[in-house]
Amino acid sequence: MDQQSKPNALYSMRKTPTQERSKATINAILSAATRVLLTVGYDKASTNKIAELAGVGIGSLYEYFPGKEAIYAEVRRREDLRLFELTMNHSEPETLTELVRSHVAIYFEFVRSNLDLHAALINDVPQFAVGQQELPFYREYQPWATAFLETHRSELRYDDNIAQVSNFITRATRATIDNYVLHAPEQLNDPLIEQLLIDLLERFLLND
Amino acid sequence: MDQQSKPNALYSMRKTPTQERSKATINAILSAATRVLLTVGYDKASTNKIAELAGVGIGSLYEYFPGKEAIYAEVRRREDLRLFELTMNHSEPETLTELVRSHVAIYFEFVRSNLDLHAALINDVPQFAVGQQELPFYREYQPWATAFLETHRSELRYDDNIAQVSNFITRATRATIDNYVLHAPEQLNDPLIEQLLIDLLERFLLND
DNA sequence: GAATTATACGAGTTATCGCTCGGTTATGGT
């Protein structure tokens, strides 16, 4: 009864900060964690190292995070949130073609703008699938995209199972680009790849 | 001059075994490593634990592997090789449609047959992209697939950049299925998903 | 069957890690 029994206590924060300086501390920790990840990798990153680089006492680190997993879960969550906002703040697309093109382009630009970090997040940082709350992007974007497809039903080849189709193309898009980030980052600058992906999605979706 | 200066000494084996019993030892280590991965995860897997479960002295383990990374690189390599053999030992496809269908089906079956292991390999085990030799599948399958597409050029929508197109669809296929393995494993049993992927690829490739 | 080489072993050394705990310092409310 004494210990916290939240289901995913391992991956969420401990205290919720109220004052400004504590938020600054948390940011310093997350920023240092990012730098450590890029220099020594997830495996050799330690809470001590992160705290030291952040200029923060190790005790303070444990005030806010139960461990290294939670820190990197938060780094990932914030990046994911950033992607979501980039995607949604863009001008509302009118047509399906517009949707596909702009969202693919946004994700390409997103990973290109900080390639090393995203490669490290995809490759090194475990995703704690079990018990962790879903990432913002999948949780928020998915219903939105499904609704969009619904309103464009007439143009679609698949007018059934729209939710699953929407899910499928979201996954395929992100997964394919992530694969290039990891295994062939140099090709991300080749416009052909982006063109191929857009083609792939349009041909699949559109009732030509 | 004394120390080995192989570029990727970290991820390859030390001694190459000649006798039968040493091969058995290596197999025991790899098998134990797999079991440890599935029970405690990559992070908490240790060489000591692996050796103990394998019924092998810790000294013996270090005769063959420079560390935990190398062990899991080898586990991954062998699984990848198995996939390659499954794919290539299948009856030679005649048409593009046949190629797409059978290879997609083979990969679906491959991951379904040992879901936990593949999820762990994808999620937990770093891929040591830098300095590590490419995996067998990508190295061997890719040229073969490209050649196949070349001989079916007439049916293709893209008759240019065939190598890149071949590369692209291979990556997209694997990446998409892997994404389901990680984030929505239950849907792998839904025939709709497999159908969507086949559709996606055929529409993209074929000059209808 | 002796010499050589390959294989196996595991106690022990060294390093680092995660994390606590007792305590100090800063902030905001009243």
Added chain:
DNA sequence: ACCATAACCGAGCGATAACTCGTATAATTC
């Protein structure tokens, strides 16, 4: 001005990790 509490601190403990090295045993060679 005072107090409650939020934030910060870091020495140090216990656990566990990676990895070595001297030694013992099995296999192979000639």
